[in-house]
Every structure is written in C-alpha cells, then in structure tokens.
Amino acid sequence: MRLKTYRVATMPEAMVLIKRDLGDDALILNTKKVKTGGLFGLFRKELLEVTAAVETAEESAPQPAVSKAPPAEVTETPEPQSQPTDALMEELKSLKRLIVHEGPEDRLPEPLRPMRRLLEKQGVDEAVQTELLSELLQTVESDKPVQEAFHAELVRFIEQHQQTVQNDSPSIACFIGPTGVGKTTTIAKVAAEQLLEHKRTVGLITADTYRIAAVAQLKTYGEILDVPVEVVESREQLAGALEALKACDVILIDTAGRNYQQAEYVQDLQKLLPDTQHIHTTLVLSLTAKYEDMVHIIGNFGALSIDELLLTKKDETASAGVILNLLHHYRIPLRRIATGQNVPDDLVAATPSLIADYIAGELRHA
Ligand SMILES: Nc1nc2c(ncn2[C@@H]2O[C@H](COP(=O)(O)OP(=O)(O)OP(=O)(O)O)[C@@H](O)[C@H]2O)c(=O)[nH]1
Ligand SMILES: [Mg+2]
Structure with a gap:
C-alpha cells in the first residue's frame, strides 16, 4: 500500500x-x-x-x-x-473506521453499502461492522459476487473469534440464565441427545424450587426419557444429589430463572454451586433479548466463570447480529443454538457457516 x-x-x-x-x-x-x-x-x-x-x-x-x-x-x-510497518497497519485499521462509517461524505464503495445496512439492521455493533467491512474491502474481488465474499468474510470472522469449549463432554453441567429463556427445555434436548446419540446414561437435578411448576416440568421430561430426577434446595442437598447420581455418565442441573441484571442472584447461584468442585456452567440467553441486556448479565457473572454460552429462540427472531457481537467482545465459547420448542430436535451446532447464513441469508434472498 x-x-x-x-x-x-x-x-x-x-x-x-x-x-x-x-x-x-x-x-x-x-x-x-x-x-x-x-x-x-x-x-x-x-x-x-x-x-x-x-x-x-x-x-x-x-x-x-x-x-x-x-x-x-x-x-x-x-x-x-x-x-508499511505493523504500527502503520494498526493505524490504517483505525482509519478504516472512517471509511466504513459515514463521514461528511459516504466513503464506503457502493456495492458494500447493502452489507452495512444489513449488519446495522441485524444489530451488529459498530466495532464489528468496521472489522468485517474493512476486511471485505481488501478481499473482495471484482470478478466475484460481493454477496459470496461477504459470506466468506463472515465465516472467517466467526472462525477467528469463536472459542472452543474446554470440555465438550462435561460429566456435570449446570444451566443458568434469565427467566423463561429455555433452560429446562434445553436440558431436556441435551439429555435426549446424550441418551440417544451418545448412548450415555443421564441424571437430572433441579434446583428450581422457586416456581411451583418447575419441578413437575423437569420430572415430566425425566419420565419421558426414563432418567432419574433429583430436587435440591441447597449446596448440601446438591452434593447429596450428585452423590446419588454418581453412576450416571452425565448429570444435568437445572436452575431457577433469575433476573441476573441484579448481581444478588449471581451470589445466590454461587452459594448453591460447590466451591470445591468445578461444574461446567452454561449460560443460556435468548436471541430475542437486547444485546445491551446480555452485556449487563454477562458482566454480573464476573466472579462466576461461564464455560459456555447457549443461545435460544433463534426461530423467534430474524436478527442474529448479537451473535457476532458476543463472539467479538467475549471469549465465551458458543457451541449450540436452540431453534424451537421441539425436544430434542431444535438444538443445532453453532457452526460458522450456519451463523453466517443467519446473518447473510436475508441478503441472498433479497
Ligand atoms: N420458540 C422457541 N421457544 C423456546 C425455545 N426454547 C424454549 N422455548 C420455549 O420457551 C418457554 C420457556 O421454556 P423453559 O424451558 O421453561 O424456560 P426456562 O428458562 O427453564 O424458564 P424458567 O425456568 O421459568 O426460568 C417454553 O414455552 C419453551 O417451549 C426455542 O429455542 N424457541
Ligand atoms: Mg426452567
């Protein structure tokens, strides 16, 4: 250059x-x-x-x-x-922000403007837009349709930012998250997947004694899948339930949905989980939520390490931009996305090409 x-x-x-x-x-x-x-x-x-x-x-x-x-x-x-030196390239990177985003005159080449509009509509934040579009500016080739280059750039971006789960087959996993995001339903999906696809024995525990119907909900899934269900109210009872289910290959723990925008609920969770044993913790968030609210919730989990993020209700929204924001701003692995209410079918692997399809799909069909 x-x-x-x-x-x-x-x-x-x-x-x-x-x-x-x-x-x-x-x-x-x-x-x-x-x-x-x-x-x-x-x-x-x-x-x-x-x-x-x-x-x-x-x-x-x-x-x-x-x-x-x-x-x-x-x-x-x-x-x-x-x-150009590395420092110069860094400077160029920051200057690219000016090209990608509107200045006194729009400097982004015409063919890339629909992509920027799409990213904006999808809720992709400005930092992510800049990274994607400035890379696209360099890689787009005149003989290739720009949509293809955009999809390829999305895949590259996701591959670059997506973290892999440290333990992809945890023997004890706990699901936490705001109210009604689909924790219990997702647990039923994961339990069925473990039983049917991986031929592992499963035990379920619910620590959700807050809602009257919550225990019954998990017990119903337990009966359908023919797996044991334990109900716990404290750390001591949880230890007892883990002991009772120790013969199971996989133990899945359901928790009460809480408004984790309030830090006190995170502390309640810390009091429940054992302090001597690490339990794989999956934070379940709904894609119908606002990104700012997700940021707030994740921020409140500072002390409690989140091993994995699971996003639900993709079927209820056309916007998937928050996925890019989350991958870009947090180093929390995203492995699965829930795409509907059907147990066990509506749980898919969060592959780069699938996420790219979610984002670019609208452009292709336009
Ligand atoms: N459309 C859609 N609905 C979902 C999905 N996952 C769960 N649901 C529905 O969301 C509602 C709440 O699901 P639950 O599994 O009870 O949610 P929860 O997080 O356990 O709720 P609480 O325990 O009350 O906090 C139910 O009607 C589910 O069928 C999904 O991926 N898509
Ligand atoms: Mg529940």
Whole structure:
C-alpha cells in the first residue's frame, strides 16, 4: 500500500493531487483540520490534512475511485514511500473506521453499502461492522459476487473469534440464565441427545424450587426419557444429589430463572454451586433479548466463570447480529443454538457457516 498525506486548503484541491499521484483507485483514509504557521499563534492558517492510500501491484483489491475536482494552489507534504510497518497497519485499521462509517461524505464503495445496512439492521455493533467491512474491502474481488465474499468474510470472522469449549463432554453441567429463556427445555434436548446419540446414561437435578411448576416440568421430561430426577434446595442437598447420581455418565442441573441484571442472584447461584468442585456452567440467553441486556448479565457473572454460552429462540427472531457481537467482545465459547420448542430436535451446532447464513441469508434472498 502507498500512503500519502497532503495539506490543502480545500478538499477539491486534495482530490486533484491524490488523483495525480496515486491514480483513480486511491482511497481517502482520513481528513482532519490542522493549524499551521503563524507567530505566537497569530495569523495561523487552518488547513485540511488528507491522507490517501492506494494498493500496490501485489495487492489486488479494488478501491473506490476519487472523484474529479478543479485544480488549485496547494501546500503538499509527501510521505516517504516505504513498506508499511505493523504500527502503520494498526493505524490504517483505525482509519478504516472512517471509511466504513459515514463521514461528511459516504466513503464506503457502493456495492458494500447493502452489507452495512444489513449488519446495522441485524444489530451488529459498530466495532464489528468496521472489522468485517474493512476486511471485505481488501478481499473482495471484482470478478466475484460481493454477496459470496461477504459470506466468506463472515465465516472467517466467526472462525477467528469463536472459542472452543474446554470440555465438550462435561460429566456435570449446570444451566443458568434469565427467566423463561429455555433452560429446562434445553436440558431436556441435551439429555435426549446424550441418551440417544451418545448412548450415555443421564441424571437430572433441579434446583428450581422457586416456581411451583418447575419441578413437575423437569420430572415430566425425566419420565419421558426414563432418567432419574433429583430436587435440591441447597449446596448440601446438591452434593447429596450428585452423590446419588454418581453412576450416571452425565448429570444435568437445572436452575431457577433469575433476573441476573441484579448481581444478588449471581451470589445466590454461587452459594448453591460447590466451591470445591468445578461444574461446567452454561449460560443460556435468548436471541430475542437486547444485546445491551446480555452485556449487563454477562458482566454480573464476573466472579462466576461461564464455560459456555447457549443461545435460544433463534426461530423467534430474524436478527442474529448479537451473535457476532458476543463472539467479538467475549471469549465465551458458543457451541449450540436452540431453534424451537421441539425436544430434542431444535438444538443445532453453532457452526460458522450456519451463523453466517443467519446473518447473510436475508441478503441472498433479497
Ligand atoms: N420458540 C422457541 N421457544 C423456546 C425455545 N426454547 C424454549 N422455548 C420455549 O420457551 C418457554 C420457556 O421454556 P423453559 O424451558 O421453561 O424456560 P426456562 O428458562 O427453564 O424458564 P424458567 O425456568 O421459568 O426460568 C417454553 O414455552 C419453551 O417451549 C426455542 O429455542 N424457541
Ligand atoms: Mg426452567
């Protein structure tokens, strides 16, 4: 990449120079106002500092052309043309934010604008949009449909940010989360999957004695699947239930749905879980929730380590952008997504291509 910085009085002046030096493919990376000259601060002139770049021969990504403008008198400060350093590339990355997001004039090339609109509509936050679209700017090839490149970029992004679960077959797993997100239903799905697909014996425990129907709900699943169910109210009782079910290959623990926006409920959970033994903890969140609320909830779990995130109710929303936000901002593995009420069918692996389909699907069908 060749980079040049110009100091000019007006933007059209910069355009002429950029076009002359860097050609039609040049891209404006940044514009800022700078004060120059003057004596003791008097008679200082305000100029525009414009940084532009163009890909060199080895880099083939097409860039938007700079529009034509009338010539004018200018002050020019050319940069030495050397290989970009890591620091420079970092700086470029932050400058890309300016290209991707609207400035005084929209600098994002026309073919990428529907993608930005889509990401916005899907609830993808600005930092993630910037990363995705600036990468796309570099990788998109003129002979390939831009939708394909977008899908491929989504897959790359997800692969890069998705963490793998430390223990993908935990023998004791606990499901926690806000009210009504689908914890109990998901436990039934996981229990059935373990029994039927992996031929493991399963035991269920519920610590949800808060809601009258909660115990009955898990017991019903226990009867259908023909697996034992224990009911506990305290850490001591939980230890007893774990002991009683120790012959089972897998023990799944259900908990009461709580408003984890309030930290006191996290403390209640800490009092329930053993302090001597690590239990694989899955935080269940509904995709119908707002991302800001998810952030708040995850923040409250600071002291209690979350081993895995499981997202439910994908079938109830067309927006999947929060998945990208979560993968980008948190290092919590996401392994499964629940896609409906049917036990055991509506539980799928959160693969990069599936998540990319969720996001880009709308664009393809448009
Ligand atoms: N559409 C849809 N509904 C779901 C999904 N998962 C669970 N549900 C439904 O959501 C409702 C609540 O499910 P539960 O499993 O009882 O939720 P919970 O988190 O255990 O609820 P509490 O224990 O009360 O906090 C039920 O009607 C489920 O059938 C899903 O992926 N999609
Ligand atoms: Mg429940």
